Every structure is written in structure tokens, then in C-alpha cells.
Amino acid sequence: MKLIFIISVFFVTVMSQNAWMPIVSPLLSWYPCRDDRDINVWFEPGLKPKNSNRYFVYVNKQFPKDCKIKISFDSEVDAAFVVRTADNEYSRIYLSEGDTLSLNFFVPHHGLGFIIRGSEPGVTPYLRSFTVDNVEYCKDPVVGFMEPYASKTEEQEWSTCGRRVVDHAELMINGEDTKPGDWPWHAALYKLDKETLNNKYICGGTIISKNFVLTAGHCASYRGAKLEREVLGVILGKYRLKGDDKVSVEKEVLEIILHKDFSYHPLKHDIALLKLSTEVVFTEFIRPACLFRAQDRDKLRSDDIQGTIIGWGFDKSDNLTRALKKASMPIVSEATCLKTNPFFYTRGLNDIYTFCAGDANGTSACNGDSGGAFQVFVPDEIQIGDKDTSGSWHVKGIISNTVARDDAPICDPNYYVIFTNVESYIDWIEEHIY
Structure with a gap:
């Protein structure tokens, strides 16, 4: 819930540097809005954890009489303003438990300064919007600039990728329901129908950082053209497809990044990144997955890779499932796929950018599963024998x-599935998320 605080400000002033900022140096500065250099922040690296998400904001603008200012952040903040009263005395006003601040200036004034700190430990709030009389001055906000400098806290340890918190069993049974929290990095993608104004579930995706969800290119496009970001929504922490989950969180998409060589027909370089408009707060039910890299192969028990897929895709009744399903399947050789349907797999397979997986036994990915991950459990240490070991889940x-049935544009579960090979796109992914 957004809480809005309204301050009637007779005169807001920036105090001397010693009053506003710590004496310890050096201070680092940043422009939190790419499109406006009048808004500037300063922060001190290396602070203790409880203060590591604190910074100082100064807006070097002329504010007219009776103007209304609205400042929004991507998470809840504690804010401190220094106000000069009619008696020329200074007082500091503290606001908390909200992500939006509203101020009224009853006299013209130049400049506005204040201190911001995240209400939740380990979560840094970033400026999302700054309007004066409904005119937006931060159309292109920047997030994450403090991450390299903020001290680690217990809350930030949620960012450890590919590890569950909820108790679970590692054994996989094809098509079996999962439990809430088993796959906390799985995301649901929805598309807005502009005619009915209803959101329709279209695909799956995977959380890979505080700001990005990984999915298939065809899930973020229509016949090859990138979707408008406003029509695409992401829900994290969801278990049941219909109805609200108390632990789920809805996110808007700030930017859709399709691979530059993405092709819809034929389908090639089928990969996309969704940059979220606000940072993800990690919980037991919302966490990031790891990305599979070449060196991860060394820790696996054999060269035969077994993976797990999850989703709400079509079941045997050709309907989306109500709760997340999981299935385990092996990667198979390109030759194995080609033998089953040479025409289809010749067009879709590439031994570098794609791979083929499945059992061709009636358990498969189907409509609605697109964009979800083929994930591999990678032990922390090289596996010897069958002993249990700790590890993390990596998106391979x-x-x-996949092949469609002859009677309908629905998957044929007796065929293998083509997957985009994430391992071959690591450089492309890191180029955009870091």
C-alpha cells in the first residue's frame, strides 16, 4: 500500500554541508535521473549496515509559489527534511512508512534538499518519479547505483541465487504438483488485452537479479515486434495461477530487451530480458536463480545433464494447470531429435544456441510453459557417488x-522440446544486467 505524506512547507532550505552530510570523506555523487541533471544525490560508501541505504538528495530547481511536488520511490523510505519556520527557526521533519512524499510550497523558493533511507534493512530505495505540478522531471530513473557500495546485511543474503528456503524434497516426479516456495525464482507473465482491459497469462520467466526477469523472446513480442512495455506485467512468488497468493508481488516492466538477432519465423535467438520498474525484495517465496556456465559441468556427476522444468502449461485436458507443475527430463543429442521429425527440428535446432531435451513419453513442456527455465541442480562440490550434497539451481x-499436434495448435507431448541455450548467451545477459 502506498502511503502519501503531505507537508505544508513555508520555506525549505539546504543547510550548510556540515549540517547535511557526514564529515567523513569521500562522498560519492550520482544523477538518479538520466534525463535531468538538476537532481543529484550524494552518499557515503562503507557505512554500517543500518545506514548503508541512506543518501542525500538535492534538487537544484526554482519552485514557484503554490506549487505541488510529488516524489516517489521504488520502496518504502524514511525521509528527513529541514524546514525554516516563519520565526526563522530551523526544525527537522521526519517521515516514514511510505514510498511517496507530497509537498506544497506556499512561497517561491529555489532548491530542495532532504535525506532518504530505506525503511527495510538491506533494501535501498531509488527515486522513481519527481513531479512539480504534474510535470515529470525523472522520466528515465536509474536504479542500483549504490549496490557496489552498500554494506552487506542479513537481509541482503536473500540474494544468494538458486537456493530454496522452504523445506522440500529433491526427488522429481514428472507432472507432480510443487509446493509454494519450491521454485521461488519462477515468474508469471501477463499481457493486457486493450479491448477487454483484462490481463491474460501468457508465459513463464525466471528471476535472475533484483531488476531482471529472463524469458523467451517470443513471450515479449508479437509476430517478431517487441511488445509495448505497458501491456506486459510480471507476478513473482505466484503458486496458483488463478486467485491471489498472499506472498506474490506484481511488478511493472520498465524495459523489454530482445536479442538483436531475434527472429519469430523461423524462431531463432529466442531470448529476452525484462527490466522491472522497481527492485525485487527477496523473501522465502521470491528469490533469484543462478545462470548455468561452462565450469558448472565439472561439478555434475556425469556428462548426461538432467534438468527440471516448471510451469502452468496445458495438461492432458488442454487447459492451463491451477498450480505449478514440475517435470524432470534429460538433454538428448541433436541427432536423437532430428530422427523423430527431421523437417521441424532441422529448422529449429542449432548446436550452439539451442538444445533438445525430453523423454518423448507424454511428459513435456506445453502451451503456457514457454519462457520458463530448464534448470539444473549444481552441487557446491564435485559429486562423487550418490551422497546427498548442498547446491543451487542454475538456468541452463x-x-x-516444440512440435504441435495435427489436430490443434497445441504441443504434442510425445516429441522433444527445443530450449534456448542460456549458457551461450551469458555475455549478452551480463552486458545488459550489469
Whole structure:
């Protein structure tokens, strides 16, 4: 819930540097809005954890009489303003438990300064909007600039990728329901129908950082053209497809990044990143997955890779499932796929950018599963024998395409599935998320 605080400000002033900022140096500065250099922040690196998400904001603008200022952040903040009263005395006003601040200036004034700190430990609030009389001065906000400098806290340890918190069993049974929290990095993608104004579930995705969800290119496009970001929504921490989950969080998409060589027909370079408009707060039910890299192969028990897919895709009744399902399947050789349907797999497979997986036994990815991950459990240490070991889940592939039935545009579960090979796109992913 957004809480809005309204301050009637007779005169807001920036105090001397010693009053506003710590004496310890050096201070680092940043422009939190790419499109406006009048808004500037300063922060001190290396502070103790409880203060590591604190910074100072100064807006070097002329504010007219009776103007209304609205400042929004991507998470809840504690804010401190220094106000000069009619008696020329200074007082500091503290606000908390909200992510939006509203101020009224009853006299013209130049400049506005204040201190911001995240209400939740380990979560740094970033400026999302700054309007004066409904005119937006921060159309292109910047997030994450303090992450390299903020001290680690217990809350930030949620960012450890690919590890569950909720108790679970590692054994996989094809098509079996999962439990809430089993796959906390799985995301649900929804598309807005502009005619009915209803949101329709379209695909899955995977949380890979505080700001990005990984999915298939065809999930973020229509016949090859990138979707408008406003029509795409993401829900994290969701278990049941219909109805509200108390632990789920809805996110808007700030930017859709399709691979530059993405092709819809034929389907190639089927990969996309969704940059979220606000940072993700990690919980037991919302966490990031790891990305599979070449060196992860060394820790696996054999060269035969077994992976797990999850989703709400079509079941045997050709309907979306109500709760997340999981299935385990092996990666198979390109030759194995080609033998089953040479025409289809010749067009869709590439031994670098895609791979083929499945059992061709009636358990498969289907409509609605696209964009979800083919994930591999990678032990922390090299596996010897069958002993249990700790480890993390790594995204090896993205569900991309499969053979359709003859009687309907619905998957044929007796065929193998084509996956985008994430391992081949690591450089492309890191280029955009870091």
C-alpha cells in the first residue's frame, strides 16, 4: 500500500554541508535521473549496515509559489527534511512508512534538499518519479547505483541465487504438483488485452537479479515486434495461477530487451530480458536463480545433464494447470531429435544456441510453459557417488518450441522440446544486467 505524506512547507532550505552530510570523506555523487541533471544525490560508501541505504538528495530547481511536488520511490523510505519556520527557526521533519512524499510550497523558493533511507534493512530505495505540478522531471530513473557500495546485511543474503528456503524434497516426479516456495525464482507473465482491459497469462520467466526477469523472446513480442512495455506485467512468488497468493508481488516492466538477432519465423535467438520498474525484495517465496556456465559441468556427476522444468502449461485436458507443475527430463543429442521429425527440428535446432531435451513419453513442456527455465541442480562440490550434497539451481535453458499436434495448435507431448541455450548467451545477459 502506498502511503502519501503531505507537508505544508513555508520555506525549505539546504543547510550548510556540515549540517547535511557526514564529515567523513569521500562522498560519492550520482544523477538518479538520466534525463535531468538538476537532481543529484550524494552518499557515503562503507557505512554500517543500518545506514548503508541512506543518501542525500538535492534538487537544484526554482519552485514557484503554490506549487505541488510529488516524489516517489521504488520502496518504502524514511525521509528527513529541514524546514525554516516563519520565526526563522530551523526544525527537522521526519517521515516514514511510505514510498511517496507530497509537498506544497506556499512561497517561491529555489532548491530542495532532504535525506532518504530505506525503511527495510538491506533494501535501498531509488527515486522513481519527481513531479512539480504534474510535470515529470525523472522520466528515465536509474536504479542500483549504490549496490557496489552498500554494506552487506542479513537481509541482503536473500540474494544468494538458486537456493530454496522452504523445506522440500529433491526427488522429481514428472507432472507432480510443487509446493509454494519450491521454485521461488519462477515468474508469471501477463499481457493486457486493450479491448477487454483484462490481463491474460501468457508465459513463464525466471528471476535472475533484483531488476531482471529472463524469458523467451517470443513471450515479449508479437509476430517478431517487441511488445509495448505497458501491456506486459510480471507476478513473482505466484503458486496458483488463478486467485491471489498472499506472498506474490506484481511488478511493472520498465524495459523489454530482445536479442538483436531475434527472429519469430523461423524462431531463432529466442531470448529476452525484462527490466522491472522497481527492485525485487527477496523473501522465502521470491528469490533469484543462478545462470548455468561452462565450469558448472565439472561439478555434475556425469556428462548426461538432467534438468527440471516448471510451469502452468496445458495438461492432458488442454487447459492451463491451477498450480505449478514440475517435470524432470534429460538433454538428448541433436541427432536423437532430428530422427523423430527431421523437417521441424532441422529448422529449429542449432548446436550452439539451442538444445533438445525430453523423454518423448507424454511428459513435456506445453502451451503456457514457454519462457520458463530448464534448470539444473549444481552441487557446491564435485559429486562423487550418490551422497546427498548442498547446491543451487542454475538456468541452463529457456523453454522455446516444440512440435504441435495435427489436430490443434497445441504441443504434442510425445516429441522433444527445443530450449534456448542460456549458457551461450551469458555475455549478452551480463552486458545488459550489469
